[in-house]
Amino acid sequence: MAWVLLAVAGCLEIVWALAMKTSEGFTRIWPTTIMVVALVASLGLLAVAMRSLPLGTSYMVWTGIGAIGTFIAGVLLFGEAMSLSRLVAAGFVLVGIVMFKASA
Numbered sequence: 829m830a831w832v833l834l835a836v837a838g839c840l841e842i843v844w845a846l847a848m849k850t851s852e853g854f855t856r857i858w859p860t861t862i863m864v865v866a867l868v869a870s871l872g873l874l875a876v877a878m879r880s881l882p883l884g885t886s887y888m889v890w891t892g893i894g895a896i897g898t899f900i901a902g903v904l905l906f907g908e909a910m911s912l913s914r915l916v917a918a919g920f921v922l923v924g925i926v927m928f929k930a931s932a
Contacts (some may be wrong), residue, residue: 830880831925831929836892840866849906885928892925894924 843845847863870890880888899918902908 830877833873834881834886835876835893837870837877838890839897840873840896841890842897843903844870845894846901846905869874877901885931887927888928892921896921896925 844863847853847859847866850856851859851863874886874890877890896918899908899914903910
């Protein structure tokens with residue numbers, strides 16, 4: 829169950845990062861509100877997952893999901909560059925997440 833909570837927390841990290849981007853420097857109320865709610869929920873779920881998962885593993889997987897998810901969202905939603913080197917870097921993060929999960 830802790831891994832499921834951690835995955836949801838990582839997905840909420842993507843949500844709050846996207847909401848922060850669309851908040852235009854916290855000048856738009858709804859994206860800012862979504863960001864705050866998603867951020868609190870993400871951190872709360874991360875804390876619950878850490879009750880039974882190691883700190884380093886939890887944090888690495890949480891940030892990795894957020895990093896890969898926001899990278900993909902940036903490419904798909906905001907037209908950010910998708911170069912071979914960026915894809916390889918995202919692949920390394922993904923491999924790291926899988927290795928942490930396999931070794932926990």
